[in-house]
Amino acid sequence: MAPLFFIFLVFLLSSTPYSAGRSINININSSTLLQFSSLAWDPIAQHFVAGSNLDSAVYAILETGTVKCVISKHSSNNSITGISTTAVAVDHVRQRLIVAFSNHSSVAAYDLKSYGRIFAVPLPELNGGPGGIAVDLESGEVFVTSARRGIVLQVGPEGDRWKVISEFKIQGNQGLGGLVHTSNGYIITVQPTTKKVFKVDYVKRTVEEVLSVNGANLLAQAGPAIVLRTNLSIAIATSRTILLVKSAKSSSRIFEKKDSPWEQADVIDKIKVGHGKTVVAVAMREGTTFVLTKSQGGYMIQEVIWRSKFLEDFETWGLFSIFLVCLLVMYWYFWQWTNGLEKIKTFQVYGVY
Template identity: 45%
Template sequence: MKRPILLVSFSVLLFLLGPTSASFVHTIFTINSSSPVQLSSLAWDPICKHFVVRSIDSPKVYTVSDSGTANCIISETSLNIIGEFVASVAVDHVHHLLIVAFSNSYIVSAYDLKSYRKVCSMLLPQLNGAPGGVAVDMENGEVFVTSSRRGIVLKVRLDGDGSLILEYKLNDNQGLGGIVHVNDESPYILVMQSTTGKIFKVGSKDGVMKEVLPRGKSNVLAPIGNAIALHNDLSLTVSANRKLLLSLESDGTWTRVSVNVNITVENSDQSIAVKTQEGKKAYALSNQWWKVWLVRHMYDLRMALFCVKAVAEIFFMLSVTYRDMRQIHESKKKKEMRKIRRQAKLMRHAKF
């Protein structure tokens, strides 16, 4: 019997941001898969220019091209017998590695980004639960893995047999989800607590942990948190409670943040993953026909307005300069005409 072809639409939702947002949905391509797939996570490979997604019901990882083709690149068939699936994926384009965290076995593996050959695999029983999220330090290749059950983050190195470098413990023992790494003079990670929506800043070298607090009257940033993605050093996109997308902007130190955009996902759509494309565009993955939304930040809007203003000022200066030059030219022309008339008058008087 021929299997049905699953048509999974990827759509772009362009948000014109304000305290609340108006949205515009545009389908850009459709994925054709020969078998039904349940997708989650969202990573971006800047070298091959495609998304990387995980299966939530099997130990498989897929790439999605801009033409809408879904291609299975990793299938750990040996893990099928224990009901394994992929918990999280991340792309280390600097060291050419694809990081894959598996759910029930507590295994984190690194694959070559070109051949998808397994380079290293490491067992992390300290997680005591499925991994909640994975992030990579692009400078040295260190990998950060959160526990969805415990309030810990493990820093590991996936080379050779793998090695555990450090274990960060948060104040309470609630499970953690999305995580991003920020390369700075003092590098740090931002990690989200799944059940509360709290975001913590943790120094990746010293392990010093501080909660990121909201600015203004709000007491909480999000009711619960699914995933976070770093848009730039000053803003985050957050997928909260599956029906809410937030755009957060930092005060510069990630001590406090403000909620710039509060987007309620309509109908039966649920936001299950977020990711940025080379730090420029943020995308959210919906589980309703697996739509991908483009999420624009207030930062982008301000930059666009700044550019428009700059161009307008240039045109204004050019117009003023042109007007002034025209006035100077007209003034010189009038002076020359008066001089010519005076000379003609003097010549007429000289004849008489």
């Protein structure tokens, strides 16, 4: 009984979901002439899409690492869209790829199946440099930051209108980087030069600082250097690390309510991308964070394994395993006790004193 018990115990502790999984790494087979600027996941086609830092092209990156151009610099018409791709976002509800271009500043929407252009909107208020782009999946509204000014613009779902929703001089009117839109109606954006994270309430027209990333490397300049993990957690990239930032009021998942105000935030995890690698962008793929890195060996897309994820898994599965082990131990002792009673009764029946 005892050997079987310990064999089962080892099997139980080694069979948690986290320990069984392997991280996903995609080595990108691309020309040395390509320079990627951004990253997003297309859940419909089941591949990543990346913008070009050299021209207005957009590429699909397959699981095998194969790179395929889906929007060429010629089809994008750079007299309207600009000369480089700053950021990309996917609106899977409307099956659209949203792209922000720089010089000339504009936002364009493309059909995810045919990659035909739906609309293109010039945005002169950005002064030639979009910082990042995000989509409200419920309304289809598109939000864009300026890399040169502390403003956020809102573009209509059909590209028929746009307006400045945040005219506040955020921290001296310095440029903004990436941004995310939460389902509770807030925009979370980063300011790379000051290493600060802001919450923009575009209904109340207020801006609040929620976090200052002290002691970190310079926040990655790329617009897509921030991604929404859940309604109360985001991943932010510095040049060498990925930070997991969570609303201070969401220390447990049971508090993940829709009306969380993001009054302040904390860095709860930090992952280094590896020696010699530089962060280009981050993206979410079906609940998992991925990072696009660049090194002398080329580009790579890596799955981010959070230490806090391991702790969450241990909290869920480890405690459950401990509970089962305690039950087994109690059963084993009960079996030993009842077996001892049977032996005593046997001795008494046969007159063994």
